[in-house]
Structures are given as structure tokens and as C-alpha cells.
Amino acid sequence: MALEDAAHEMFxxxxxxxxxxxxxxxxxxxxxxxxxxxxxxxxxxVRDGRILRVVDRT
Structure with missing residues (x-):
């Protein structure tokens, strides 16, 4: 993951x-x-379907 890579680089x-x-x-x-x-x-x-993205199409 990019954040973990950045953390290692900072260290x-x-x-x-x-x-x-x-x-x-x-x-x-x-x-x-x-x-x-x-x-x-x-x-x-998200993968488990517990969080869904809702798109407002109004």
C-alpha cells in the first residue's frame, strides 16, 4: 500500500x-x-458489502 511504503521511506x-x-x-x-x-x-x-457507495443522480 502506498501509505505504508511512504511510512517506510520516511523512517x-x-x-x-x-x-x-x-x-x-x-x-x-x-x-x-x-x-x-x-x-x-x-x-x-466494501469488499464484504458492509459499505456501499450511493450515487445521487438528481
Missing amino acids: RMAKQYGDADLLAAMKKIEQLHIEADRLTGYADE
């Missing part, structure tokens, strides 16, 4: 900087992982 880049920068990047990476998990859950719900 790799953050290791090149100082401790404060690494901690700030880690917080952003953690949030990216949370959002990726949430999107995966939504995709599972």
Missing part, C-alpha cells in the same frame, strides 16, 4: 538525521500506519 530518511528529527518523523510514520490500517479496514468492509 529510512529519518535515520539520517538527529534524535529530535527522528522522533518527529516517527510520530508522522505512526500516524501513516494508523491511516493505512483504517483504509485497509474500509476496503475490507
Whole structure:
């Protein structure tokens, strides 16, 4: 998934900087992982038919 790939890339880049920068990047990476998990859950719900898209044709 693109968000997880971005999180891994940010972690790799953050290791090149100082401790404060690494901690700030880690917080952003953690949030990216949370959002990726949430999107995966939504995709599972769509696939299972628990979430449907409604198109307003008015």
C-alpha cells in the first residue's frame, strides 16, 4: 500500500538525521500506519458489502 511504503521511506530518511528529527518523523510514520490500517479496514468492509457507495443522480 502506498501509505505504508511512504511510512517506510520516511523512517529510512529519518535515520539520517538527529534524535529530535527522528522522533518527529516517527510520530508522522505512526500516524501513516494508523491511516493505512483504517483504509485497509474500509476496503475490507466494501469488499464484504458492509459499505456501499450511493450515487445521487438528481
